[in-house]
Amino acid sequence: MNKSQKLLIALLGVLLIFFGFVITRIGIAKPASTVKIAKIPAGEYDPAVWGKYYPLQYESYMKNSIMEPSPTGYGGSMKVQKSDMMPEIKTNFKGNPFSVDYTEDRGHVYAMEDIKETKRIGPKSPGACITCKTPYLEKFYQESGWGYAKMPFAQLADQVPSHGSISCANCHDPETMNLRVINPAFIEAMERKGINVTKASRQDMRSYVCGQCHAEYFFEPNTIRVVFPWDKGMKAGDMYAYYADKPGGFVQDWQHPDSKAAMLKAQHPDFETWSTGTHGKAGVACADCHMPYMRQDGQKYSSHVMTSPLKNLDAACGTCHTQGSDWLMDQVKTTQDYTFEVLHTAGQNVTRAHEAIKKASEVPNANQEELANARELVRKAQWYWDFVAAENSMGFHNPDQSLNTAAQANEMARQAIDAANRAAAINSL
Template sequence: MLLLKDIKQTSLALSMGLLVSFSALADNTVDEQNRAKFANQYQSWLATEEQSEREDMLAAYPASIILWAGSAYAKEYNSPRGHQFAVADVTHILRTGVSVEEGKKGLSASCWTCKTPDAPRLMNEMGVEGFSDANFADLGTEIKSVVYCSDCHQEGSEKLALPRPHAQDAMAKIKLPFDKQNTTMQGAQVCGQCHVTYYFQPERHDKVNIPWIFGSTADDIEKYYDTRRFYEWIHPISRTPILKARHPEFEHWSRSEHAEAGVTCITCHMPPATDAKGAEFTNHKVGNALDSFDSTCKACHSSQKTIEKTLQNHKKSIDAKAREVENLLVKAHFEAKAAWDAGATWPLMNDAIMGIRHSQWRWDFAMSSHGLYAHNPQEGHELLDRAIKQVTMARQLLAMVLKQLDVEKVDYPDVSTKQKAQAAIGFDEAAAKKDKQAFIKQQVDKYWDPVSKIGYNN
């Protein structure tokens, strides 16, 4: 087990320059062999650093700040970047905060789980719950590499692996144990160990858990959460016990036409490529499928323009529904607040609050999934249509409660911009950024491996 003194010793070693940095991984024998044996794959993996652009999703969709009020997601939420940025982005984002005083509980180290192969290593050393019970910042000095070969392959081999315990458990729950699957499904599961929704299990020291006891649909997962009376946080405006979805790409894909046809994440996002000598290899840059149309899509689709137009139509229609749900939910949260302020009781409010909970869950399960427009647009529409019905019913119930309590006017905030929405929930972004930068300067820059600064050091 890794003890606090070990962490401090590691910090000291880093400050003295004794530990290998990410750029010096070639000193490791196994890694050196990987680079030589799988040179093309390695070079294409390095190219994920070219995928550096990202979008501020809170600025793009400020109403989501109100929906996520009371959680770290209302502080900062960006579109994903290339695998090379995984450690640096989770280090620098406002959601992960700063260090806490020794002996106090901060953000769980579980936040490292899918960012680095050091996470499975630490789980083996500390035990899964020992790892998750540690503080995120306290293990920062132990993180020396980013999403890498051993996250997906058995060490030194092209054979696929599923090193994360939460993924092994989840696949067993839905009767798809990794060792019983063919290579095609194993490839999808390897991606699905991280591109999947999850939560931190409070009774197990915040270890990562995938909630598939009843199945992997939004309805099944909701049933699991409702049965356990689980919530991520209590919404500070409406008092709703909120559920949070986290990029459920595997779930959406598993019910798609692509899945039925045996087309997986690997097929579209890691297509075969050819090097200068004519040797074929799997491209590990993990890019947009349409960038490699001829090798990914052409076998089934005759026209790239047709696919692009179809995807644009899916995106337009799904986005329109999502904005409608967000607008309705913002109003519902503040209507609930007005009711509580007027003296409402739980017997009066329960059905409306559950309507908000369930509607927001389906909105989140749709919109937190990267690539929904391509992966499973039909399910996206179904989720948002149901969310609209649920929040509409919740607002009708709230209207009855407000009338009963003689509330004639509800104050709705202006959420037209990120700044206005964050002001409405009382979040001081400037102060949070100041604290974060102090943490970066005093801890990360001094003691953490350079992998924690990729994309932030220029």
């Protein structure tokens, strides 16, 4: 055996030893990303207890208490009045509590504190208002079914301890950690669409747990049951058609004191707007962007800071988009700027429509048919405007649809003004 052959054999021996060591380590070592499942007792709603077993998730969840503005200037978690940016809110919601108090949401950890402090809640507020504010919803529904919705809000709120804001148990089964939905209104709405959420894929559930609260709803008269108006579709026009049928006897959220129009109030239709947008149709879940995967000490976990993806662009967006953070930020900011410009104009014209109808109605012998037409137009215009304004992405969840919806609101507001003017002019002859 010559020298070269001896060196080759020695090299092969070293390689065999090295790879044998690596294979052995892989075989016996527990993957760093594996998390041991802890069986937490059913009915345990204190996130600190969950945090003992899931410290990385809990540590990130507690960061939701940080209040800061949005990177683009839209939204954010500062407790500021939305009317500071959109003064038309005060006139358009005149006669409704939203005209008095309409603050930005501060985040899940403040849900119970904020609803107790808001001027929109009073002694007569029903228990249905607590539906999306606490995991104790599970307990209330187990004990009373939909009967909890008719109980006084204050009675239920008094049963929720200081740790009772939105947390782990809203979205996770305590025994298995599987994602779950506890809001009966979402479950019922999906059943009407032919979807059993208990059989949904994990990827679908990564959106359903968000959609159970980030959605439009109304309180059914008499029962005060929470209902999601999705039976005819998820777009503004679909829901408007649904409301036109007066479901369960529901006619209006309130009557505007100036125009006397029967008005509707949109409630953050994030799930609906996302589901009909590019990301939703492509199967990108809410959590993919708002709760991206992170790594710490070799362990992979989902961030539980439920916030704007713009605060963590590389993790939230960079896995799919490789154009760089500056490009991504510009895309979002541009979309939101364009949406706000059209939306703000539409909102101002809705205000003018209410004023025009009020003025026309004061004209002796005003044409009542034209006034009725004007009231229907302003009702629809404000619903379309509010559908975009109440949604939390300022158009980004579905840019094309949001811009189109805001533009339709603007046009319908203009038509309402014309109808009001015709009513006054015809009867002034």
